[in-house]
Amino acid sequence: MSDDMDFEEGGAIKKFMFVNRKAPYGTIYALEGLEVVLISAAFDQDVSLAFVDDGVFQLVKGQKTDGVEMKNFSPTYRALEGYDIEKLYVERESMETRGLTEDDLLVDVQVMSAAEMGDMMAQQDVVISF
């Protein structure tokens, strides 16, 4: 219960990074990860999201999911700003390998190299991977 005490004192804010590595559909990881991120916003922590490997596909504009009979949840990434989650990091190498540029993405992000992403991860208190 000591964590609860810390929240009440307004201290002990931790740096949480949620790492998204998988394509948005086909597995439940991307959607579940996004829900965890939305819930985490209630705890006033320092939250950031990283998109690497196939995870970059989660942010691609113009997703059409009728064919796979799944809900297109990509508009929800645009709601993150309203939840005060504004640190979205995308790995440049993952985008380039998949022929994507920043213009293909549906939200504003910070693009960084794999090395910079590694540094960013090293600064976190908690890294959770989906």
Next chain:
Amino acid sequence: MALEVNGVSIETDEEGFLVNLSDWNTDVAAELAKGEGIEMTDQHWEVINFLREYYDEYQIAPAVRVLTKAIGKKLGPDKGNSKYLYDLFPYGPGKQACKIAGLPKPTGCI
């Protein structure tokens, strides 16, 4: 569970939220409100319509904190505060208003 509106049976889950969001219309909303003991006024409809627009744009029901802030931005600070919203929806603007608006329960809402 099911709700009877204008002779049509509408499916709801065990907590009374619509199973199919496309079943929603203003008559259904009024019936859902009745089940919550709420008499719908223009002020109620304003919040319900706001929630439906929010869902349409972002595909989620917002957390109460986010809803309050977003309403303040759009309708002014006298409406974007907990007291105003809880006066309209005593059991919580998140849960109760989302139910009447035909949206799923907000993510993270218990």
